[in-house]
Amino acid sequence: MADRTITFTGDTTAAAGTRSDEVVLAISPAFADFFSQTIVGLPHADVIRQILAGIEEQEVAARCIRVRHSSDLAVVAHAAARLSGSGIGIGILSRGTSMIHQRDLPRLSSLELFPQSPLMTLQTYRQIGSNAAQYAKGESPEPVPTLNDQMARPRWQAKAALLHLKETEQIRKQARPVEVTPQFAEPTSEALGT
Numbered sequence: 001m002a003d004r005t006i007t008f009t010g011d012t013t014a015a016a017g018t019r020s021d022e023v024v025l026a027i028s029p030a031f032a033d034f035f036s037q038t039i040v041g042l043p044h045a046d047v048i049r050q051i052l053a054g055i056e057e058q059e060v061a062a063r064c065i066r067v068r069h070s071s072d073l074a075v076v077a078h079a080a081a082r083l084s085g086s087g088i089g090i091g092i093l094s095r096g097t098s099m100i101h102q103r104d105l106p107r108l109s110s111l112e113l114f115p116q117s118p119l120m121t122l123q124t125y126r127q128i129g130s131n132a133a134q135y136a137k138g139e140s141p142e143p144v145p146t147l148n149d150q151m152a153r154p155r156w157q158a159k160a161a162l163l164h165l166k167e168t169e170q171i172r173k174q175a176r177p178v179e180v181t182p183q184f185a186e187p188t189s190e191a192l193g194t
Contacts, residue, residue, distance in 0.1 A: 054129025
């Protein structure tokens, strides 16, 4: 069965937000571009749809940017937080690793970190969006529950390293973050085989 797809359009330099009720979602250089799914095969379109739904359910605005100058999750997430009117941002790498960040925290700190991308589900991504929106409203939500599998790292380490290398090849050192708009496409009847 064919998956829903996503592309991001726009190339205007991202500006600091003025809305105190927004969350900025920053995607990494290869997200929904060179790659189309996470390390475990979750389509990027479904991941973004869930994060945005989680934000919208909290009645908070969402804005998307693409960060091309780094494949470091802390850099991507902190860029989102710095440009967010509320000071809250989400960063996500192509393989699915994610972070909720706050503008006034040091770059290597975060509100919530989701480092084990092989264990992430679409429901987890929706909860990440919801929690980020709650932080933007000044609330203190319970952290998103995460699974822990001590064997996930050794089992996925080689693939994660390869994905990171490919993501890093997409970096443009001097590029500034740009505003992007997600464009979702449903599978066509031809892709579905009907």
